[in-house]
Amino acid sequence: MSVKEEQDKIVKEFSELEEWDDKYSLLIKMxxxxxxxxxxxxxxxxxxxxxxxxxxxxxxxxxxxxQIFGDSDAMIVKGLVALLIKVYSNQKPExxxxxxxxxLNEIGIDKHLSPTRKNGLGAMLKQxxxxxxxxxxxxxxx
Numbered sequence: 001m002s003v004k005e006e007q008d009k010i011v012k013e014f015s016e017l018e019e020w021d022d023k024y025s026l027l028i029k030m031x032x033x034x035x036x037x038x039x040x041x042x043x044x045x046x047x048x049x050x051x052x053x054x055x056x057x058x059x060x061x062x063x064x065x066x067q068i069f070g071d072s073d074a075m076i077v078k079g080l081v082a083l084l085i086k087v088y089s090n091q092k093p094e095x096x097x098x099x100x101x102x103x104l105n106e107i108g109i110d111k112h113l114s115p116t117r118k119n120g121l122g123a124m125l126k127q128x129x130x131x132x133x134x135x136x137x138x139x140x141x142x
Contacts, residue, residue, distance in 0.1 A: 002091075002095075003091055003096070004099070007101075010083065010086065010087065010107065011103050011106045011107055014108075024076060027080065027082075027083070028075045028076060030079045031075050031076070031078030031079035031081065031082050034070070037069055037070065037071035041071075042056050043056075046058045048123050048124055048127055049123065050119055050120060050122070050123030051119070051120030051123055051124070052114075052120055053073055053074035053077045053120065054072060055070065055072045055123075055124060057069070057070040057124060057128070059131035059135070061139075064092055065091055065092055066089065066135055067089055068084070068085050069085070070084070076117070077117065080109075080120075080121055083104075084124055084125065084128060088128050093131075093132035093133070093135040093139070094132075094136055096128065096129070097129065104121070
């Protein structure tokens with residue numbers, strides 16, 4: 001599925017829920033569905049700074065597409081990690097770099113996060129962009 005298709009699917013899923021308690025429940029469910037991150041990846045070098053909670057993210061390039069892995073010790077934040085992975089994992093780096101996270105505004109999540117969680121979400125997005133930039137640069141060298 002393309003980034004746009006994934007974003008549209010998430011927007012549709014969230015728009016079917018009217019109450020924010022239900023939307024938070026959906027986020028928490030997405031986080032639970034993400035599962036546990038391999039302990040070898042849950043190390044300091046993969047920690048995202050700027051997050052109030054502990055968040056780990058790692059990416060690898062597989063057949064030209066980025067595979068993103070992540071986890072958090074906070075359930076709502078883990079749901080945010082799951083959202084980003086759902087949209088951006090298994091995509092080419094250049095596609096990720098040219099696909100802004102408009103879906104986050106469309107579902108209204110930015111208006112319902114505390115300032116520290118909003119900063120953390122921004123830090124996670126920035127890290128995904130950095131992964132994509134690094135993989136794109138590596139591909140040019142090869």
